[in-house]
Amino acid sequence: MKVRKSLRLAVNILVHSKLRSWLTIIGIVIGIAAVVAIVSIGAGLQQDVESHLGGLGADLITISPGGGRASAGFRGPPGHEQGSTATSTDAENLTKKDVQVLQSVDGVALIQATVSGQGEVYYLGEKASVSIEGVDPLVWKEMTTSELASGRFLGPSDYNVVIVGNSIAENTFKQPLTVNRMITIEDKPFRIVGILQESGGFGGDDRSIIMPIDAARDTLEDVGEEEFDSITIKAANTDDVEQIMEEAEQKLLISRHLTEDTKDFRISSSQSTLETMSDITQTISSFLTAIAAVSLLVGSVGIANTMFTSVLEKTKEIGIMKAIGAKNGDIMMIFLLNSAIVGLVGGLLGIGLGTGISSLLPLLGMGIMGMGGAGMTTVITPLLLIGALLLSMGIGMAAGVIPAYRASKLKPVDALRYE
């Protein structure tokens, strides 16, 4: 018998099946929904990480003080350390000498040394504590991936002017900050010359104020002359990043009279940070997917159970079909397709539910892993949907194999006698 006809019979069985058998679909629905939602969250995380970190360029290497800390993964993106002054006071700060040493490393295109810290900002009678970054205006303009929403970049002769991150400009004060407004930082007046575009939740300069490094030194406490809170290297060639990192580390160790064990600085690249982040999101997704898989397994056992019952209930009909010429393969096909359709229907409903959940999650504004409260992104690709459908169909079929085989092996006389 042709598959199309077996399919018709399989659908006929399904259409006439009892509510009880439909209920077992729920296991698959929930499992597939969970898989779709989880994978879409995972893909969203991945995308967030990539767009916000990867946007900074794969050619950036960051050196920051505080080597005692083993994990560099979560300290934020290179060159844009936020709130890192807390640790930078503990460790020996980076110095002008370090910058000079790094300049001698092969393959370095640009070096940016920055100072950073928290500063009290006053605006129209309101006060807020904001992270301040002092940068070399010319180099920063070259290296940053942030773009201006309005105004201009810092110039070489600028002193008491700032560029404000999007989030601070829009949300920190009742009145939004705009270009040419004056603000007071640590009792000093500054004029806003530029507002940055929103860079997204993770990393970026959304929650920073950027000013010339000289002004930052005069404004921030705890920043010694000739000292820096971080140094960012832009590699001339992306392929050399690894090698530059190694050479920079060796040279810094020598010039700072340190060994591997007493190392008091960290070197990370946007690439390595990206990889760490990816690893973490990957781990989280696989863990959640494993949970979803368990629910799928339970669902498939449910379907198998229903199929066994269905075969039992249909014993007489199987006998009839065999009496009028059905081959074992025909019976097998009918019941296998039947359970595949059950899986497919479960998959479709699950995809609907999962897509619903995954599109609702960002609306809840759930911030995951302190991602700047920008909400989470979920990504649903056609591949995910097709994969989920195939998976649900496969599960349905797998669950139906044994019952279908049993059905096909029934002896016609015995099946006919069954009441």
Next chain:
Amino acid sequence: MESHLIKLENVWKIYQMGDVQVPALRGIDLEVEKGEFLAIAGSSGSGKSTMMNLIGCLDLPSKGRIFLGGNDIASFGESQLAQIRGRKIGFVFQQFNLIPTLTALENVMLPLEFQDVDTSKARKKALEILNLVGLSDRVHHLPSQLSGGQQQRVAIARALAVDPEIILADEPTGNLDSKTGAFIMDLLSGVHREDSKSVIMVTHDFHLVKRADRIVYLKDGEIERIEHNHKEQGGA
């Protein structure tokens, strides 16, 4: 080869019930000719259904041999047996045995679909036969929406759909009143006469038995006697 359509040679069927062996058929020898109308009679439990199931390839004998068109059915594999059931034999059961979730038309089309007949051809053929059994106005009804007699007519239509050589009817009128039963009988003897199909029918009904060419009386799994009915044949 040509002589006998069906031949049973010392056929035994022994059912194993736990430790007990129940012999349902004990050494049956029988030949059925092409185009013959054979009736099988006998008391309940005498082995009539067992014999029908064996002839219909729904089961295999415990001992002895059954030949269909000269071939020993024991030599066939499962799928070949299925093919014989599907092409050469049409079953009519006492319980009608229609698929409850399929309409009359779909039930009649089903054996054709198992034979990979084109859907449109199968449909045409099924409608034709349903018309023949007088059910053209009921083709889209489910079995549950039909009377017993109508259901049995659908079952006969289904048995005829593949144009089989042999019709096996196990008490086809057993669940019907005598008037409806007579109608079913007319149908069966009609196909026997007009299409010269072999019809083997189990019945308790003394009146129906008289329509057959031969009557085989079974008793305790053995053939007690065989009667010949010549006059009916001549009348037709």
